[in-house]
Amino acid sequence: MEKKNIDWGNLDFGYIATDKRYVSNFQNGAWDEGILTEDATVAINECAGVLQYAQTVFEGLKAYTTADGHIVTFRPDLNAERMEQSARRLEMPVFPKERFIDAVIEVVKANAAYVPPFGTGATLYIRPYLFGTNPVIGVKPADEYQFRIFVTPVGPYFKGGVKPLTIRVCDFDRAAPRGTGHIKAGLNYAMSMHAIVTAHQEGYDENMYLDAATRTNVEETGGANFLFVTKDNKVVTPKSSSILPSITRRSLLHVAKEYLGLEVEEREVALEEVKDFAECGLCGTAAVISPVGKIVDHGKEICLPSGMEKMGPTTQKLYDTLTGIQMGRLEAPEGWIRVVV
Numbered sequence: 001m002e003k004k005n006i007d008w009g010n011l012d013f014g015y016i017a018t019d020k021r022y023v024s025n026f027q028n029g030a031w032d033e034g035i036l037t038e039d040a041t042v043a044i045n046e047c048a049g050v051l052q053y054a055q056t057v058f059e060g061l062k063a064y065t066t067a068d069g070h071i072v073t074f075r076p077d078l079n080a081e082r083m084e085q086s087a088r089r090l091e092m093p094v095f096p097k098e099r100f101i102d103a104v105i106e107v108v109k110a111n112a113a114y115v116p117p118f119g120t121g122a123t124l125y126i127r128p129y130l131f132g133t134n135p136v137i138g139v140k141p142a143d144e145y146q147f148r149i150f151v152t153p154v155g156p157y158f159k160g161g162v163k164p165l166t167i168r169v170c171d172f173d174r175a176a177p178r179g180t181g182h183i184k185a186g187l188n189y190a191m192s193m194h195a196i197v198t199a200h201q202e203g204y205d206e207n208m209y210l211d212a213a214t215r216t217n218v219e220e221t222g223g224a225n226f227l228f229v230t231k232d233n234k235v236v237t238p239k240s241s242s243i244l245p246s247i248t249r250r251s252l253l254h255v256a257k258e259y260l261g262l263e264v265e266e267r268e269v270a271l272e273e274v275k276d277f278a279e280c281g282l283c284g285t286a287a288v289i290s291p292v293g294k295i296v297d298h299g300k301e302i303c304l305p306s307g308m309e310k311m312g313p314t315t316q317k318l319y320d321t322l323t324g325i326q327m328g329r330l331e332a333p334e335g336w337i338r339v340v341v
Contacts, residue, residue, distance in 0.1 A: 008121075011116070012155050020111055021039075023148050024147045045133070049136040056186040058186060061074060064124075074338075079247065082247070089180060118327065123154060124152070125285075128148070133145055164292060164309070164311070165205035166205055169210065170207035172195045174222065175209075211240060211242070218274065219243055225244065229314045235318075237265075248289075260314075291311040
């Protein structure tokens with residue numbers, strides 16, 4: 001199979017239209033069979049539920065070319081399960097798990113020419129999403145929905161190598177304790193836009209959100225979970241009902257325990273103890289782990305011992321091991337890798 005004529009090594013993390021995308025519609029209480037289409041345009045009514053009341057959820061995962069030349073996806077079953085949880089929370093119909101996985105594989109296979117070759121540092125980003133389509137003027141769930149998947153080849157999240165980030169403790173709240181922080185809804189990301197724009201204007205790379213109830217515990221950033229390493233090499237992640245259950249974070253904790261033999265702990269993490277950690281990272285699909293070198297709490301700087309030049313040693317091992325599994329250099333746990341071709 002001949003690849004597209006793309007400069008793979010210089011791709012940004014941005015959108016490039018590919019040949020095919022998947023579409024399925026929910027009407028009269030059931031999903032239709034779904035199709036692959038070349039049409040990238042979404043046509044909906046001006047009063048559609050998604051436009052009036054933000055009734056939309058989404059997922060993000062990747063496809064990779066492995067060292068032996070196969071195209072694979074990483075743990076799509078967990079993305080399907082998380083989208084199910086998100087849909088139920090927003091009173092949307094669930095797109096069945098097995099159909100979700102089949103659709104992901106179908107779209108990747110149809111766009112195989114866009115999957116970057118092994119060793120280029122690029123991957124194929126996969127975006128499934130679900131939204132209300134029929135007119136809704138009163139505040140209520142829509143009756144009709146559309147599920148779609150598009151893919152786009154992307155370069156590394158950080159061009160020119162990973163450098164530790166400087167982040168700030170944010171004065172805005174990301175999610176209420178019994179709100180929607182634990183699901184991947186578009187509305188959660190919309191409310192973070194102002195916070196990230198102002199953070200960038202002030203010279204910071206990201207925000208550290210605290211729990212809305214007490215503003216004493218670390219939660220997450222606008223789009224990634226936190227991962228800390230103690231000075232005695234224990235891996236710690238914050239636990240909260242309003243944190244998105246990151247698939248990357250869950251995978252990294254398994255890698256830490258089962259591959260690297262490290263102790264792992266999910267618990268409440270007080271802002272006050274952050275100064276005592278040796279390393280800090282942000283974990284998510286796009287970058288796997290982004291190291292954090294400095295956290296600024298209203299003028300008070302917390303400088304991590306791992307520094308501002310590179311990832312800390314344990315964070316680097318976690319990154320290398322997980323990406324090694326994704327790229328086929330290391331044996332994966334059963335069920336983690338789905339071979340497309």
